[in-house]
Each structure stands twice: as structure tokens, then as C-alpha cells.
Amino acid sequence: MLEALLDHGLARRGAHDTLGLTPLGTAVMLAKRELTEQAKGDLAEARQTRSNRPPAERFRPDSYTLTQTLHALRNGHHPSDIAQMRNLAESTICEHMMSLAARGERFDLTPHLEVVFLEELRQKAAGWKPGDAVSTIRDALDEEECDWTKLKIHLVQVFLE
Structure with a gap:
């Protein structure tokens, strides 16, 4: 992604290998300029x-x-508090949790779990691992609406077990 930003003049390398936006990158971020079709394709x-x-x-x-x-x-x-403390999206923290769990890192999510929901997931997500589709598990749940963060926290716990 960073290479694509650099290639299209949206970012530049600074001192000590830092990255910064170019004037064009700033204009795009502020919706004052549009990306070229090539840039859109490369970034996608x-x-x-x-x-x-x-x-x-x-x-x-x-x-x-x-x-x-x-x-x-x-x-x-x-995880929701971590997102707020770090000014990140909850989905980013969930991705971090999945990456950490897949690497074998251990952490305790039990204070944040709903026992009944966890039991349902244990049955419906047997064999699930980080990287597998979450939407298929969500579709198999009895709940009509399911919060994605809640689901991912519980799925990570199932995987860690």
C-alpha cells in the first residue's frame, strides 16, 4: 500500500525513512482532488x-x-476500550487480536465474554481459525443481529482454547 502511495506521488519519504503526504496526497485526503483511475486500481x-x-x-x-x-x-x-484509548477502529483491534492469536500469543478475554454466546460459538465455529471467514459463522448464528466486535472477541477466545 505504501509503495503504491509513493509511486503515485501521494506520499514521500522523509528523513530516517519516515513517510509524509505530498501536496497531492493532502489534496486527495481533503477531497479537493480525485485519484487517477490507475492510482485507484493500484491501491485497491x-x-x-x-x-x-x-x-x-x-x-x-x-x-x-x-x-x-x-x-x-x-x-x-x-478491545473496544483499547480502540478508543488508541484512537483506532474496533475492527483494527479485532484484526490485531486475530493476528496475535494466530502467532500463538496468549491473552485472557474471559472477563469480556458472554457464556451463553461463547457456548453457541464453540458448537458453530469448531475448527475456525484466524483468517477464515467470519461472515459464515455470523450467518450460522441464531441471533438476527450480531455485533461484529462481540463476535470476533468470542471467536478469538474459541480459537485460543
């Missing part, structure tokens, strides 16, 4: 490539953001 391809990688491979082993999430999980924080 980059996003798809990342999404198809197994969760354990989506972040570097020494990733600062994963380390921060793991630390917060081990300190008993609810």
Missing part, C-alpha cells in the same frame, strides 16, 4: 493483496501497534 490491488495474507503475516513480528494492543489486552482492557 494493494489492499486486496494485504487482505488475502493470513492474519499472522499482516503485521511484522516487532510491530509497535501489535505490541501496544497485546499489552492492553494482557492488562484486561476490553
